[in-house]
Amino acid sequence: MDQLQAMQVFARVAELSSFTRAADSLGMPKASASTAVQELEALLGTRLLHRTTRRVQPTQ
Numbered sequence: 923m924d925q926l927q928a929m930q931v932f933a934r935v936a937e938l939s940s941f942t943r944a945a946d947s948l949g950m951p952k953a954s955a956s957t958a959v960q961e962l963e964a965l966l967g968t969r970l971l972h973r974t975t976r977r978v979q980p981t982q
Contacts, residue, residue: 923954928962931955932970936980 923931934944935955945955963970972981 923958923961925962925965928958928965931958932962935959935971935978939978941978 931944931948931950934948935941938944938947941955941959942952945952948955959971969981972979
């Protein structure tokens with residue numbers, strides 16, 4: 923997945939506060955959405971989302 927698509931996935935996850943809902947709205951598997959955000963975080967060298975078992979929210 924290219925960087926622009928990964929940014930779109932990140933934006934949708936942040937907007938919906940859910941990897942599952944974001945993946946469904948983008949028509950992709952949840953694992954692909956998670957991988958895209960992880961790769962974007964690695965590329966940028968920073969954590970973009972704070973993940974817990976109940977929530978996903980953007981970091982400051």
